[in-house]
Amino acid sequence: MSAPVIAIDAMGGDFGPRSIVEASLACLLAKPSLHLTLVGQAPLIEQLIASKPDADRSRLSVVNAEEVITMDDRPALALRGKPDSSMRVALQLVKSGQAQACVSAGNTGALMALSRFVLKTLPGIDRPAMVAAMPTQRGYCHLLDLGANVDCSAQHLYQFAVMGSVAAEALGVVRPRVALLNVGTEDIKGNQQVKLAAALLQTAPGLNYVGFIEGDGLYRGEADVVVCDGFVGNILLKSSEGLATMIGERIETLFSANFLSRAVGALAMPMLRRLKDDLAPARHNGASFLGLQGIVVKSHGSAGVQGFQSAIARALIEIQENLPERLSGRLEKLL
Template sequence: MSAPIIAIDAMGGDFGPHCIVPASLDCLAESPSLHLALVGQSSVLEELVSRHKGVDRSRLLIVHAEEIIGMDEKPAQALRGKPQSSMRLALELVREGRAHACVSAGNTGALMALARLVLKTLPGVDRPAMMTAIPTREGTCLLLDLGANVDCSAEQLYQFGVMGSVAAQSLGIASPRVALLNVGTEDIKGNQQVKGASLLLQRARDLNYQGFIEGDGLFRGDADVAVCDGFVGNILLKSSEGLVQMVAWRAEALFRRSLMSRIVGALALPLLRQLRADLRPAQYNGASFLGLQGIVVKSHGAAGREGFRAAVRRATEDVRHNLPQRLHSRLEDLLVSQRSDNSGDDVTATGGSPSN
């Protein structure tokens, strides 16, 4: 395909353009084929860009946006009250074909609501899901949903499983192992939504469904795709990030406790540094919104420069793999036909709305 063009909501996140602009320019410098559109208050963006020498302005467009969506604003306010927000205009660049993807570190609920309004969902998809890769013993596992849908029906969990499988295939996994995150591996465990989703996934054609998986199995690498509602997924993701930081802190404190421990720590320091580098959350930052008629990647609101770079790279990879088209061709068969096959079954449950 042609050179990827990524639209950046430069005003979102906890640190706003003072973090996002330098991170975006880093990506521009490291990828000669990349083009970026920074969307936000043009005077602020121009001033920040001017601080960096050697920027290839032929690959950088600044699009002015009058309004900013706050991190604590309700999605309904963003939908109705701010038609000229940086987030909305970045999404509209994707809809108009002027960009291949949108990246934002802004309000999650607002981004989901605006993305559904501006880009629409793929046929057969009720709600998009947020997906990211988390580290396991041997590699990574794709986890979804991460917080866009705090309550999910069985049908929606089933859709997430199918979309996650397609996304894993785009990464080169021929037959991804799909599992439902649950409080146990036995069939009798779990709530009605999880049990219903399991029945639907068992019936899906050409889907390598493994059944239920617990949290420890996820980190062992027992599945390539782990499915849960956004309430569970968000807690799991944040807890795992906190655990990595706690273990690193405790290890450093232990090696400082005595002269002998400092000597041992000095010998172990290279391994500890490598472990921390392998597990640091920033390199896994960037959650793809699956199920939209366009590519949208959500960066963690508190992501720093390194983390936002990872989110832009995630969007670039999704563009390279043409993820929406892959999803559309696969979902059209699996989701629409499955819904027809199960039209008389009582396996669905009421879902909720996106979280902030």
């Protein structure tokens, strides 16, 4: 396999090019075989790179793109009104084979619309789905959809389950347990779409479907892949991130309240820091768009340097596992 090349939308996200360039340079140091192409306003990107005297330019290139898709831009404007946006040019590099993946922290709706337009979906897939790893008591589970598809039919949920199972296998999970997120575990619970999706999944050959799961079951690690529509998935993801951050901050406040608590905290802090790092949203940043004829990873818009590094690392794993090809082969048998 040739050296992997990842196209980076350097203009997206809340912190802009400065954070993305720093994260990209850090990834190059950590991954000796990785090549990155930063796409965006070249003079600004070059200036940021020049401010890092130890930057390795041998595996780093810059492609100019004058236009920027903002967080407020509608997907229709991104498609028709900004043909030279950094996001679109980065996706075109994947389409042309000059890169094997694209990573962006930009507008999610625009990224999804452009990805579908530029890369197209795999045969048999109606809509791509966003998937990310969620920490559980037993390790991680893969949750999808995370917001790309607010309204889903039973067939869409079935497709998400198949794609999620293949993605989990690519990441090392043996015979992934697949579950549908629901308001109860009984067969009579849930809306019509969830019930119909369950009927489809029960007869899917080779899929390890384990039934309905509730939110607390997800965190207990009762499934490796949890499927829901994007409305529910996005709320669950954002709530989980907010809860993890709040718990970490509350713990630090409690252990700094007075002399006694600081003394106790000094003993417990190494373990608490380890727990905080394990649950930190930045460590799990990077949602994949499954179902496309190419690899696209969406970084959280508010991700800092560490978070964007995690998104690049996710893209690299999917390149190494040739995820779109694996998905395509499995989908032929199940769809």
